[in-house]
Amino acid sequence: MSADGLSCHRRAVLAAGLAASLPVPAWAGAAATGLAGLADHAEQLVREQDYSGVLLIAEAGKVRLGRAWGLRQRAEGLPNRIDTRFNIASIGKMFTTAAILRLAEAGRLQLDAPLAAAWPDGPAGDLAHRISVAQLLSHTAGIGNALWALPPAQWEHVRRQTDLYRMIAKAPPDGAPGERVSYSNDGFVALGALIEHLTGEDYATHITRTLLTPLGMTSTAFGGAGDLQPNQALPYVRDLDRPGAWRTALAGNTAPACAAGGGTSSAPDLLRFGPAWLSGRLVGPAMMQAWRSPAKPFRDGEYARGLQVQRMNGDVIEGHTGGHHGAAAELMIWPQHDRVAVLLHNGEVEPYWDLAHRVRTSFSGLYPAEQDFRHTQRVAALVAASGPEAGLAAHAAAPGRRLRASLIEALGNRAWHRGQGDAARHLLQFNVALDPKSPDARWHLAELHRRSGDRNAALAAYRAYLDLVPGDADALIALERLGVRS
Template structure:
């Protein structure tokens, strides 16, 4: 089971615009056929396109791209001639934009020699206007009603402004077999969102003088077997994913999924590996790095990771519905996660780790995650000075355990979590006073879509 790299999406949706005409050129013809094949959802059409234009190098992942995006609308042709074309596309299922570049060979029957699709921020003039708060919330509810009716969303969404919840609503089924509806108190698996709790716990111990941000982990784990990691990887490296400590998911995890029950179990399996790169010289999202942070928290606090986080994060923030109990234990109100397999939703039971870890896999509610954000901003968990550091860019898009994106009033922080049958997002915009939470028991990006939608429409009124 893989965790999605954390990111706060700040894409702005488009207003309804007439679709521009494609140029009457070979490149325009190819783009028309490409969009028709992709948007149809018909594998036969995709195969026919590949046979015609990419017979030796079919475009990979067209079906998955259609599933994720709902297909694309053409918004603007930026540049074109007979053999090249650059166009702006918008997802049909959401509010994201992409730039497509394609190039054809100069043959009598041209082939597609270049195909590149990159996400972009929305171009000027293609964004939706911001709405009064009540209107933005009403638009979100309408959008979610439609998504739930078409089985594209099952979960809960919370929107808060200046410490007050202004929307908290649920859609869909928490357990399809028993026909149990989702409520705002439903517990959802949150994937990598656990990393925020681990980061806060580690930073508490830094502020207490029990861990050093720039101390190598061997200071606290002297018997760690790989010396390059023990002597060169620091707490800061782990929090910013710059230690080169690698992942835990893959064939070894799959073989040992139910045997990996403690932090020590994970370390025994992975602690002999060398770093992927010289620590501090690059960045690669590392679940194992957060397992190591869990080990450091245990060593520095003298408590188990779960006991420390329960007392110093969950209880301190008033989070009574958040935890990481094993899957073998009955957790009241915990939803069943569902994977889309060939258009059929099936439980994700066979993909789940034995229990949640410092890297991910716990469960929470939209209300608890809002309470976490409020406690964090009020100074109940770490000092405001430390929070400023944790939510300021340290390396690329990461602070200390938090994703950091945006600018101006829309500079925000948070984290997401995603894996088969689970999707969660927390977005915090301190200058505007917004806290946005979305949790779902469906595949990503189910939880991301509603937050992209509402972020595009919320009024930009500072505190």
């Protein structure tokens, strides 16, 4: 296979096969009897947790479940559709990985060689001699996330990955190369810049020409946060200063789509990509093996090279997650069962977490992370009703289970948004009780006290936060607004 992608013949065959196996009308109501419970659970999440998105599942090339819920644009009342475009965030890392592995397959680079071997005069300087392309793919190069720390105005309109990379190539390292998995968007920006250097094309053009167009992924696009596509779902978050109201999160999604993610795509498009990846049509066997290994521990599973891996009850689930303000996405692939699932969401993250867990357990059975998630939900319900002490006792009675602080925080904010002030306060106080040294827990409790008008409690909570994060500008501004000068 050439570095440029599929041959003309294979492009034509692939396009014809996809058109035959994925007829658009079938998505509207296809649901196998065995998946009815999964669809019912999604309906429950719509009613109870504000779920808004798409779930599409196929096995052996046949759509088994395809449904859309919620609104893609709330103000206009426009509903999500199966083919609605969503922000897919870090799922785009799989596109970048495909391009890099094709270049390796064509002999344009070596995965385990230093970055400098493929780009001798690149902007990374001496660092390029100490990190490899494989380490960039596996988040083990010791590179952090400096780009996201820059003022958005400095880079939100930049499109070429080379220009983005020059802004952060000399940033301080996050660790020693090869030491550990440390998730790095900067590392994938570096890979995007390498693609531009080796091909002479900008990243978006190269990925579109060599990957998206041959696969018929016509709804997948790259652009900035303000570059809205037709039929695109806007990202939404709860407006906690106006309980009951929602606001678009476009202001929090200023990053341009890049080699680290942030493009838009649809469930049908990702259902084209998943089977192509699964069948080895993107790269040959040797590069597929390189894509999948070596996998190292990461979050609740493992990370290989541009690929997340979960192993549960004898099953392997491969793919990638993605998330940003008001958007969440996941591509799941079961190699043993020729199954692909796509989840896309344009709201707060907790209903996406819930549905993603339910999809996995529906096919692969219970696993520890899902059990911890359900345990957290049960404890949180008790805390909301009866207070933190009840939750601490319930958790102590379940040895071996972990609580997810991020879920408790989200449930506390949701309770406040729904006018359940006591429940919100109980939940956010519970998070502080679980980890008094957590800046996030302290901050969200302080914000709740401010919103509820409890000035003294807010002052105490902001000061407790500043003890953990001295000099934090946002906290100092909050104190000034409460009449306290630093």
